[in-house]
Amino acid sequence: DAGITQSPRHKVTETGTPVTLRCHQTENHRYMYWYRQDPGHGLRLIHYSYGVKDTDKGEVSDGYSVSRSKTEDFLLTLESATSSQTSVYFCAISDGTGGGLGGYTFGSGTRLTVV
């Protein structure tokens, strides 16, 4: 999606290893989010950021940490990957107004498999 990119697009990792996913935006939006998508659960918020170095937990934050040292980058780290963290991860950005084209713009997703 325009203005937001996620990397990598696909990753396979072993249980117990650390993994970092990257979200990069060029829209200069204040808010950035990490969601995970699992069948039957829709998208669930992991962590979000409301500014550089300002982050907060979402509803499924256990086992995840985030960092935002620059406006444009929001990193999601799985400190010690487990099979339950196999999922599709989406990053989203927002200018905070609820307006704009859709209020929130989503990246294309990262498919993570923990074996």
Add this chain to the structure above:
Amino acid sequence: AQSVAQPEDQVNVAEGNPLTVKCTYSVSGNPYLFWYVQYPNRGLQFLLKYITGDNLVKGSYGFEAEFNKSQTSFHLKKPSALVSDSALYFCAVRDSNKAAGNKLTFGGGTRVLVKP
């Protein structure tokens, strides 16, 4: 806490027939409501939103949704479905109250299958 319910896991409809995908929500303040669509192996695409004003909102690809405050609902509709509308649809809500945080909460999704 805010929440969204999409009561139907799947909706089947014949091409040319009307399509309705149901959504109800719960927030403490006034809601900002959104519909997104996801095609296989793709990210979420914005369809439409309700922020304020007219309860009937028109969006992309011929979709519309009606905000009903008394029923706390925001059902997605299309008068004449196309096979290409087959996808996964998500309803989402955000509390307009800034104290609640600028967080979007999603429903579990409804898979729409339009048959020729």
